[in-house]
Amino acid sequence: MIKFINYSYIVRLTMEFANLKVLVVDDSKLARLSLIKSVKNVEPATEFFEAENGAIAIEVFKKEKPRVVFLDLTMPVMDGYEALVEIMKIDSDAQVIVVSADIQVVARERVLKLGAKNMCPKPINNEKMQNIFINDLIV
Amino acid sequence: MDDLKFPEILLNSLENGHFVIDENFTVTYWNRWLSINTQITSEEIVGKSLKDFFPKINYKILQRKIRTALRLSTPTFYDSNSNTIFIPIVRNKVTKTALKLMQQQVTISPYIATENTVMVSIYNISELHETKLSLVKEIEKVNELNETLEHNQDIIDKNIMIMKTTPDGTITDTSSLFCEFFGYKKNELIGKKASVLKSGNLPNSLYKELWNTVTHEKSWSGEVENLTSTGNKKWVQSRITPILDDDGVLIEFNAVYQDIENKKLIEELYITDPLTQIYNRRYFDQLMNTISKKQRKADTDFVILIADIDHFKSINDTYGHQVGDEALKDVATTLKGTLRDNDVIARWGGEEFVIMLRNIGLEEAQMIAEKIRANVQTTKVCDNIDITTSIGLTKYILGEDTNLTFKRADNALLKAKASGRNLVLTEL
C-alpha cells in the first residue's frame, strides 16, 4: 500500500513542476530550519514561508495561501490552538500538521478535532516527514 | 557481557533487600537479606501478593511509582528524608535513639519492561538517619545559642552606647543607644570622623593625653563633653580601647560611653549656691585647698576680695526675706557681670561674697573692686531699693596659708565697714 502511494507521488512530482507553498510556524528559528530541511528532503521544490507566532502565521496564510502549514502549539503572542482555529475559519480545506512538544493524547485529540490533518511529536526527522507526506497530505 | 553464572549467589550476598514485583504486587523474587530480616522465606512469598504480607504499605503510591518506573524506564524513589519504613524491620543494634525500626531508602527500578516487573531495592540508612537526627538536634542547640546571643546583642545595642572607629578615627559602627543619645541616625555617623562629637569646651591637653594613651595600646578612661546632632552638650564617661589583631597591629578603637549628665548635675549642685546660682563656700574652700597644696606659679598670682552687702539686716527687716533674697541674687549677678572670665566668685555665707581675681596686680584688682562697688551702688533691688557693698581685698603671698590671706581680706572689709561702708579697702 505504502509502496503504491509512494510511487504515485513520484509520478505526480514529475508531472507538476509548480512550487509547493509551505508555511512553517514555530517560535524557534532552528526548529523552523530543521523542519524546512526535512521537508526539502521529501519535496525539494518547495517555497517556504516562516512565521514565529500564530498571529503572524494568519497574516502570511491569508496572503500566500500555502498548501501546507506546519504549526507548533506552544508559542508566544498567539499559540497554535488559536492559530489553528483561525486558519480553519479562513480555509476549511487548509492542511495543517501540528508539530509539537506537547505529546499528550488529549492534546492530540484536541487538534484533530479542530481540523488538523495530523499531529507529529517533536523532534521532527526525515522519516516522520516522509510519513506525513505519504499519509496525511494531498499536494 | 556474559550472562552471570550465579546471579542468585550475587543477589543473596548483597547486604540490601531486593525483590521483584509486578504492577499487581505479585512477588517473583525475594533475596536472602529480606528472608533473614523479615522472617518470611522466599518460598513463602514468591507467587503471592505483597499485600498479604505487608498490608500497611500505601499501595496506591507504590503502584504509581511502579508505573512511573516502567513508563519512563527510570528509577523512582521514596523520599529518604522523611521517615520511610517501607517494610517494617526491627533493628538489632542497641541504640540510644528512638529509632526502633530500620530506616530505609527505597528505589524502584524497571526490571523486565515487557513483563511489567520492577525491582524494589531497600537500603538500610538507619545510621545515616540517626546521624542526621543528632545533627538536627545539634543545629537546634546552636540556633538556640545564637538566638540567645542575638538577644544579648540586642540588649547591648539598646542599652549601651558603643562606637567603633578605624585607627584614624573614622566611625565604622555605633549602637542604637549611642545614636539615640546623640540624636543621630546610624548612617549619618558612619564614615564621619569621631571628632564631629567634640564639644570644643575641653582643653586640647585632654585629647592629647587620650590619643597618647590609646596609641600606646592602652585603654583610656575619662569624662568628656560631647555634642549632640542639635548642638546640645552632653557629659559622658568614656572608655576607649584599642583593638589589635593577632600580629599586634591596631585595627580599630572601641569606645563605650556612659551618660553622666546626672552625675555632673549632682556635682554642680554640690558646689553651687542654690539661691544665687554662683559657687558656694565648699567649692571655694576646695579651690583654696588645691592652691595652697600645689603652689603652682600660674595659680598663685591672685587677689582675694570679700564683699559684704551693707545694712543687709535692715533690708530683711524692712522688706522681708524675699526681698533680701532678691538683693542677694541681684548683687551676685552684678558681681559676676563685672568680673573677667577666669575670675571665680562664690557666696561665702549670709550676705558675704568672696572673689578670686587671677593673674592680676594689686592696682588693677583695686580698680575692679571699685568698679564692683560702683556697679552695686547703681543696682536697684526690686526696681526701687538702693543697695551698697563694702569690699576688703588683699593679695595672696606665695607660700602662705590661705587662712592668712582671708584673714587680711576680712580685716580690710571690717575696716571698710567701720569707715562708713560703700567702700573698698586693701590690706597689704
Next chain:
Amino acid sequence: MNTINFNEDQIDVLKEFMNISVGQATSHVAELLDAFGTMHIPKISIKDMSELNHIIVENIDKDSNYYVMKQLFSGKFGGECIFIISEKSSNNLGSHLFDIEKPLKDDITDAVMELTNIVTSSIISRLTEELNVEVQFFAPTSNFLQAANIVDTDDVNTYSKIIVVSTELEFKDHNISANIFILTKDEAIISLRDLIDKKIEELYS
C-alpha cells in the same frame, strides 16, 4: 569558568531541547497522575553559578515556603537538579494525587517527590539521550525551606553553570508551577554545547 557562553542559536537549540523534554514530562505527568496538563512555554536560560541566589530570588516569592527537591545524577553529564515548587502548588498537587482535602506533610512530600522524579528524569534522560551518555540517578532529597534558605553555598562552589527551566504545569483547576535548576560542571556544559554545535552544523549544511 565564565568563558563558556552560549550564543543565540545555541540557546535556541537548547530551548527546543528543553521544550521537547518538558513536553514529554508533561505527558508523563498527565498519564501517571491521570490528568491533562496545559503546556506552557518553559523559560530557559543559562547562567553562571554565582548568579544562582539572584536567579532563585527572581523566580520565587521570597516570603513563601518551598518544597525543594535535589536530585544528583552522575556520569559524564553529571550534576544536580533542583526542583523548587511552592507550598501552595505542592498542596494542590498533594490533594490532587491523594484525593483528599488536606493532605499530610509526608503525603505532600511524596507527591512532590513523584513529580520531581518524573520531570527531572524526563528532562535529564532526554538531554543524555541526545548527548549519547548514560547517567545514574540518585535518590532525591526533599526539604521544606524558606525562600531565603534555598541556596546552599556548597552548591555554588561545586558547580559552574545553571540551566534554568521555569515552567508551569497546569492540571485541571490545580495550578502547579515549578522551577527547575540544573546545576552542571564545566565539562558537562561543554559537551552539551559541542552537541548543540553539531546539531546546528547539520541544520545549516
